[in-house]
Amino acid sequence: MIRNRFGKVAAAVVATGLISGVVTAPVHAASNTIIVWADETRGPNLQKVIAAKGDWVPGYTIKIVPFSSFDALNAAFGNATALTGPDIVVGANDWVPTGAKEGKLAPVTLSSSVRANFTANNFFDLSYKGVLYGVPLDVNNVAMIYNPKLTGKPATFGQMVNFYLTNKAADKLTAGLCIAGGGMSWGAESVLSALGGAPYVMTPTGSVSTANPIDPAALGANISKLLLDKNGKSNGFFPATDTGCKTAFLAGTVPYAVIGNWEWQDYVKAGFDMNLMPVPGILHGHNGAAFASVSGALLTTFAAAHGVDQGAKSLLNNFFGSAAGAVAYENIELRPPANKKAQKDATITAAQKGFGKAGAIAGIPQIGAILNGAPGGKSFWDLLPAFWTDVLVNGKDPVASAQKLDTFFQTNVAAGIPQL
Numbered sequence: 127m128i129r130n131r132f133g134k135v136a137a138a139v140v141a142t143g144l145i146s147g148v149v150t151a152p153v154h155a156a157s158n159t160i161i162v163w164a165d166e167t168r169g170p171n172l173q174k175v176i177a178a179k180g181d182w183v184p185g186y187t188i189k190i191v192p193f194s195s196f197d198a199l200n201a202a203f204g205n206a207t208a209l210t211g212p213d214i215v216v217g218a219n220d221w222v223p224t225g226a227k228e229g230k231l232a233p234v235t236l237s238s239s240v241r242a243n244f245t246a247n248n249f250f251d252l253s254y255k256g257v258l259y260g261v262p263l264d265v266n267n268v269a270m271i272y273n274p275k276l277t278g279k280p281a282t283f284g285q286m287v288n289f290y291l292t293n294k295a296a297d298k299l300t301a302g303l304c305i306a307g308g309g310m311s312w313g314a315e316s317v318l319s320a321l322g323g324a325p326y327v328m329t330p331t332g333s334v335s336t337a338n339p340i341d342p343a344a345l346g347a348n349i350s351k352l353l354l355d356k357n358g359k360s361n362g363f364f365p366a367t368d369t370g371c372k373t374a375f376l377a378g379t380v381p382y383a384v385i386g387n388w389e390w391q392d393y394v395k396a397g398f399d400m401n402l403m404p405v406p407g408i409l410h411g412h413n414g415a416a417f418a419s420v421s422g423a424l425l426t427t428f429a430a431a432h433g434v435d436q437g438a439k440s441l442l443n444n445f446f447g448s449a450a451g452a453v454a455y456e457n458i459e460l461r462p463p464a465n466k467k468a469q470k471d472a473t474i475t476a477a478q479k480g481f482g483k484a485g486a487i488a489g490i491p492q493i494g495a496i497l498n499g500a501p502g503g504k505s506f507w508d509l510l511p512a513f514w515t516d517v518l519v520n521g522k523d524p525v526a527s528a529q530k531l532d533t534f535f536q537t538n539v540a541a542g543i544p545q546l
Contacts, residue, residue, distance in 0.1 A: 157433040159187045160441055162423075163203065163212040165196040171458040172216070179454065182445040186437040206230065206428070213429035213438040214446075216263065219251040219419045220494050223545075225426075226254040232427045233257050234439070240447035243465045246332025251491045252422040255546070260422035261446040262464035264456065266492075267418035268308045268316065268384050269402040269484035271393065276381040279401065281410045283320050286382055287352045290363050300379045302363035303405070304371035307386025310511040312417060316384060316405040316488070317364060318510060320414025321348045323528065325497055325506045326539050328415075328490050334543055340532040346525030348408060349517055358521055366511075366518040384416075387462050390477040402480025404488035418489020420464045493542065500541030504534045 160183065164172055169192020176188050191212065193199040203215050203225075211230070215221075225231035236258070241249075248262040272279065276297060280286045290302030305313045318324065322345040327335040355361045365371070375383040376396050385393065390400060404413035423446040429438040445451035449467035456463045457473055462481035468474060469482035499505035513531050516522040 158185060158437070159189055160214065160429075160434050160437050161212045161432075162188065162190050162214045162216065162441075163199060164190060164192055164216040165199045166192060166194055168216050168421075168459060169193060172455065174458055175451075175454045182451065183437050183440045186434065186441070188441065203230070206426075208428045208431040211426055211428040213426055213432060213434050214441065215424050215426060216421060217260075217424050218421055219491070221424065222252055222259050222422070223254045223495075225424065226257070226259055230426055230428070231259040232425045232429065232435070234259055234261065234425050234442060236261065236447055237443055240443050243447065243449060243467050245464075245466070245486055245489070246330070247328060247418070247489060247491050248420050248464050250328075250332040251420050252424070260424035261442045262420040263423055263446060263452075264421055264459065264461035265387065265418050265464050265482055265485040265489065266421065267462070267481055267485045267489055268313050268386050268416050269481050270303075270316070270382055270384050270405045271375075271398065271400070271402055272382050273375065273378060273380075274399060274401065275378065279403065280382070280406050282406050283348075283352060283408055283414075286406070287361075287363050289381065291361065294362070297381075298379060299381065300362075300374050301365050301371075302380070303382040303384070304365050304374065304380050305368040306372040306375055306383045307389055308368075308384065310366070310368055310514055311507045311509075312492075313368065313384050313386070314510060314514065316414040316416035318345075318414070318513075319416070319488075320405040320407045321345055321352070322408065323531065324415060324490075325535050326490075326493065326542075334493065334496070334539065334546060336539070336543070338532065339535045339539065340528055342525055342528035342532050345528040346523070349524040349528075353518065354524070360518040364518065366514040387477070387481040390481070391460075394477065400476040400480045402477065402484055404484050413488040415488045415490045416484070417492040418485035419492040493546065495545040496538045496542030500538050503537035503541060506535075506538065509534055 169190055172190045176190055180188060193202060244262050249258055252258060252260040252262060277289050286302055290299060307313050323340045326339055327337045329335050353361060353364050371383055374380040407413050423442055425438055425442060429435040449465050452463040452465035452468035453471045453473060456478060462478045463469055466486060469479050497506040509531060513527055516527045517524045
């Protein structure tokens with residue numbers, strides 16, 4: 127099951143000067159050196175950016191320390207102290223609550239011009255108890271792609287279903303919309319949302335609403351109308367499994383697919399345009415929300431102990447928070463930038479722009495305190511795949527299934543909000 131695509135898992139834990147996450151020598155020989163820790167892809171790519179332009183913070187030297195894997199970085203930061211730790215760590219959004227509670231992360235104040243470059247949900251992702259601890263870096267999300275040789279850009283979910291039902295025989299379609307990236311929970315959340323359901327609702331200001339996530343009657347009716355035939359069986363448009371989706375889309379037997387931003391180059395190599403978009407909703411202009419959490423450049427409390435906190439804060443604003451810094455970095459990293467100005471830069475690829483735009487339009491944070499389940503609730507990661515199986519394979523009543531799903535979602539939200 128895919129819950130987070132921030133970094134690759136690797137067994138090695140040895141990095142330059144680092145063994146099993148422990149620094150073997152003092153790293154702060156000079157008080158004007160800003161130390162940044164990052165994983166095995168971001169680290170080397172940040173090194174290239176800083177080598178090309180090192181004066182993002184006048185008077186300071188920026189040293190990037192790459193780790194051999196994301197897990198090695200996570201373990202090292204978990205063991206870090208003021209003696210051994212970095213001034214900034216490039217980490218996942220779900221590191222923020224733990225790092226803040228342990229006193230390893232420091233609050234960040236961004237200029238108004240920097241804040242304007244990001245969404246409220248981006249900042250929610252890197253906040254704990256309403257306090258911001260970093261700068262959004264890149265987006266971790268999925269988006270929908272369509273095959274222009276088969277069909278055009280859809281305006282509504284119903285339009286996609288109608289195309290499939292009308293053309294499945296002539297075009298030898300094996301499905302209409304399938305999940306190629308992210309699995310039947312993380313990736314398929316956007317389909318649930320397009321049909322009228324969600325694990326939680328975000329407010330326009332970037333907080334979790336206490337509103338009921340699902341209208342079971344409406345969700346059930348939409349599923350009956352769009353995903354089931356007259357006998358209450360699946361009409362084949364949306365499979366309850368992601369098995370074979372990517373292969374089928376690339377082969378031209380599925381017109382629409384949800385793909386992950388970690389795999390877009392496979393589709394480009396196969397000759398597909400990056401016509402990325404959110405999954406369209408029931409009504410024109412409405413979209414299914416997808417998890418679009420961000421990685422972040424997080425300020426540590428160690429920076430103050432090292433005497434470089436002002437320089438580290440300037441680096442966060444001047445480099446990590448700027449469009450120029452985001453473009454310079456993402457031109458090498460090739461992930462979708464969270465920075466809205468960077469998303470529009472001419473040098474950013476169509477795929478990066480597409481995923482970034484989809485995340486800005488319809489992205490919601492991935493909130494573990496709610497999604498992972500609560501006493502009396504159940505894990506979202508288990509609930510949603512089971513829901514698809516119930517209504518599309520086992521023939522369960524979609525309204526009753528939606529009511530059951532909603533009960534658990536409400537329990538999870540009520541238990542999770544106090545932890546945020």
